[in-house]
Amino acid sequence: MNAASTHIDGEETLKLLAAGLVRQHRACVKAEVLDARGANERTLTPLALLMAQARISRLQIASGQLASADSLHRLVANCMLPLGEWAPALLLGVDGAWRDLRLIDPELRVPTLECRGLAEEGGNVDDLRENVWHAKVREELKRIPLERVRDEAYRTLRRFVVTHALARQAELDAAVSALDDLTLGATLGPLLAEMYTPAHAGEHGRLLERCAACGSRVEVRGGEPRCASERCRERAPVLSVRDVLTVEEAWLLKRELLLFWAEPGQVEIALFDALRAQRDDVELYPRQDEVDVSVGEGRDVGIDVKDYTLIPQLARRFDQGAGDLALYRRKIVVVTDRGTRARGLARRRQLQELLDERELGIEVMTVHQAVDAFGYRARTGRQ
Numbered sequence: 001m002n003a004a005s006t007h008i009d010g011e012e013t014l015k016l017l018a019a020g021l022v023r024q025h026r027a028c029v030k031a032e033v034l035d036a037r038g039a040n041e042r043t044l045t046p047l048a049l050l051m052a053q054a055r056i057s058r059l060q061i062a063s064g065q066l067a068s069a070d071s072l073h074r075l076v077a078n079c080m081l082p083l084g085e086w087a088p089a090l091l092l093g094v095d096g097a098w099r100d101l102r103l104i105d106p107e108l109r110v111p112t113l114e115c116r117g118l119a120e121e122g123g124n125v126d127d128l129r130e131n132v133w134h135a136k137v138r139e140e141l142k143r144i145p146l147e148r149v150r151d152e153a154y155r156t157l158r159r160f161v162v163t164h165a166l167a168r169q170a171e172l173d174a175a176v177s178a179l180d181d182l183t184l185g186a187t188l189g190p191l192l193a194e195m196y197t198p199a200h201a202g203e204h205g206r207l208l209e210r211c212a213a214c215g216s217r218v219e220v221r222g223g224e225p226r227c228a229s230e231r232c233r234e235r236a237p238v239l240s241v242r243d244v245l246t247v248e249e250a251w252l253l254k255r256e257l258l259l260f261w262a263e264p265g266q267v268e269i270a271l272f273d274a275l276r277a278q279r280d281d282v283e284l285y286p287r288q289d290e291v292d293v294s295v296g297e298g299r300d301v302g303i304d305v306k307d308y309t310l311i312p313q314l315a316r317r318f319d320q321g322a323g324d325l326a327l328y329r330r331k332i333v334v335v336t337d338r339g340t341r342a343r344g345l346a347r348r349r350q351l352q353e354l355l356d357e358r359e360l361g362i363e364v365m366t367v368h369q370a371v372d373a374f375g376y377r378a379r380t381g382r383q
């Protein structure tokens, strides 16, 4: 056999697969189904997904595995499992670094942060680079003349979304009109309303309970009620119910916003609130999300919270530099614990080593370390 024709690059295939899944998700959002056909019977499945499928099938056959990738549905369903459970060895990376990677979030059924990261790295989704909601928000913000108002409007909108995965009609109405008042016109208000779908459109019961810790809805799994947010369950294992909404008055945040804004945002806001309780010079999402939290005068300390499952993948996000963090004198990346504090510390160490190799001057901390480091100075009066 000709070596050139049989050589398949595992990492490139993984990036193609990730790009295919992101594109497919976009198509599903527009109500196209998997394996749909166009007018002339041509497939509407993203080319990247088909190319990845073909390569993975070949790899599976070559290694004597059952060619599960032969079925597109099976391949996409497998992507909800860790790669180590189904993918050919070549896709698992050096020392099996991608073994625990899930490309699709099994609960939210949307491409994970890691999947989007890989898709972007491959350059296969340049046109999708910005989250579509980010782009829409930025477009609307441009219409607000005053920078101070732009910043405040962004913060108000983002904070509402993060703390209201489930919202009452009255809360949503109040937030929409508060935004309209702030921006002196209907700019961000209608966009906020667009981020939600009425709960009665889904298959939920007549009453929806809301989690006291994070504002998500309570779901029943295996007969037991629990918060629908995985991140919240990690942080607060015991469920506490804030209130109960009727299905008629309830609005649910759209899925992709749950994954990319609400879930990671919980930690961003918890960190901000903890620091704000101890000092005044803390800002949430300064200059429309330049970083997640800034501390001190001007650009003294910039903090970005990162909620990735896989630390090596997170480190690769810094291959092109520190991004807007570079604007700050102290550049802090905060990793979420994803479990116990000990796990958080291990994740911190791993990321710090990987970032030190890149020489960007970035300090890595856990949430608790960041609160200790920057809340402390306010209590002692030092600057």
Ligand SMILES: [Zn+2]
Pocket: 211, 212, 213, 214, 215, 216, 227, 228, 229, 232, 233
């Ligand atoms: Zn919760």
